[in-house]
Amino acid sequence: MDIRRINLNELSPEELRKELSPMGLREFRVRQLEKWMALGVPFGQMTDIPSAMRAELSEKYLDGSLKTAGKLVSAVDGTVKYLFDLHDGNLIESVLMKYKYGYSACVSTQAGCRMGCTFCASAGAGFGRDLTAREISGQIKAMNRDAGVNVGHVVLMGVGEPLDNYDNVVAFMREAHSPEGLNISYRKMSLSTCGLIPGIEKLMAEDIPVTLSVSLHSPFQDERARMMPVARKYRLDKLLEICNIYSSRTGRRVTYEYAVISGVNDTDAHAAELIRLLRGTLCHVNLIPVNPVEGTGYSRARREKIDSFRQRLEDGGLAATVRRAMGRDIEAACGQLRRQAME
Numbered sequence: 001m002d003i004r005r006i007n008l009n010e011l012s013p014e015e016l017r018k019e020l021s022p023m024g025l026r027e028f029r030v031r032q033l034e035k036w037m038a039l040g041v042p043f044g045q046m047t048d049i050p051s052a053m054r055a056e057l058s059e060k061y062l063d064g065s066l067k068t069a070g071k072l073v074s075a076v077d078g079t080v081k082y083l084f085d086l087h088d089g090n091l092i093e094s095v096l097m098k099y100k101y102g103y104s105a106c107v108s109t110q111a112g113c114r115m116g117c118t119f120c121a122s123a124g125a126g127f128g129r130d131l132t133a134r135e136i137s138g139q140i141k142a143m144n145r146d147a148g149v150n151v152g153h154v155v156l157m158g159v160g161e162p163l164d165n166y167d168n169v170v171a172f173m174r175e176a177h178s179p180e181g182l183n184i185s186y187r188k189m190s191l192s193t194c195g196l197i198p199g200i201e202k203l204m205a206e207d208i209p210v211t212l213s214v215s216l217h218s219p220f221q222d223e224r225a226r227m228m229p230v231a232r233k234y235r236l237d238k239l240l241e242i243c244n245i246y247s248s249r250t251g252r253r254v255t256y257e258y259a260v261i262s263g264v265n266d267t268d269a270h271a272a273e274l275i276r277l278l279r280g281t282l283c284h285v286n287l288i289p290v291n292p293v294e295g296t297g298y299s300r301a302r303r304e305k306i307d308s309f310r311q312r313l314e315d316g317g318l319a320a321t322v323r324r325a326m327g328r329d330i331e332a333a334c335g336q337l338r339r340q341a342m343e
């Protein structure tokens with residue numbers, strides 16, 4: 001890889017035209033190229049561009065499109081997990097899920113993650129770098145092309161902490177929302193954070209009312225800080241305070257993600273404290289049957305136990321659901337494919 005070459009995928013349409021002008025291309029060729037670049041198609045797959053011209057492009061420029069390095073399809077529910085290779089050798093994961101309401105993409109925002117949550121496969125696989133806005137949207141474009149679908153919902157819940165890559169993530173959401181881009185409404189985007197309070201505050205000042213999804217995992221400050229090192233800096237009481245402000249400003253309920261870990265955070269005391277903290281706020285608790293990750297020592301709680309925990313929360317006045325496990329047979333938990341590939 002030659003990092004000195006210009007990455008055509010990172011140029012705006014105007015910049016692209018300017019960059020290509022010395023090649024003296026006819027107008028229809030420029031339009032063809034613009035179309036392919038907007039779709040995030042690799043040079044080699046631009047079928048109506050003559051091969052000599054594709055070779056010239058490869059010679060002069062960096063092809064920053066995402067290349068599929070691995071793909072697993074669930075026999076259970078059709079969920080597809082992709083491993084994409086970035087132009088510099090970094091690997092990222094994305095997941096395509098089919099729901100009744102259409103296709104939803106779970107995308108990565110960083111190659112790896114710095115947050116170090118103890119239950120997460122991404123935490124153990126190291127941090128590569130932030131993704132650019134085009135690399136985030138490129139995952140959706142690549143999945144749309146590969147599966148012949150049109151993704152209508154996006155969750156920023158793949159590998160990485162979105163608010164640790166704030167500018168690129170906001171640029172992505174704006175681009176994905178625009179009619180010239182992916183044309184996905186903000187209401188169909190969900191941003192998942194482990195609780196970076198300054199990032200949530202900044203997000204509130206932007207006019208992008210996406211659903212905020214916060215990894216909670218414990219209603220007790222000390223326990224949460226043991227599971228998620230970031231919680232030592234951004235304390236639970238302050239986090240809940242800012243989440244309440246976010247929901248009242250946007251009118252959207254905050255989702256609290258809660259990975260149920262057997263014998264760790266699924267006790268009656270946990271349910272009671274969750275109710276005490278969250279009752280009366282505009283929120284929803286999403287219980288996640290945790291995927292066991294090698295080396296973490298955590299194990300999945302039994303389904304009956306998760307159901308009774310959910311019932312307890314509902315009885316206490318909270319809206320609570322159990323997340324449907326998608327693609328269990330292909331290990332769709334965040335970061336596992338990447339971790340295996342890197343190992």
Ligand code: SF4
Nearest residue numbers: 113115116117120160
């Ligand atoms: S759970 Fe999310 S924030 Fe925590 S280490 Fe994994 S990818 Fe990073």
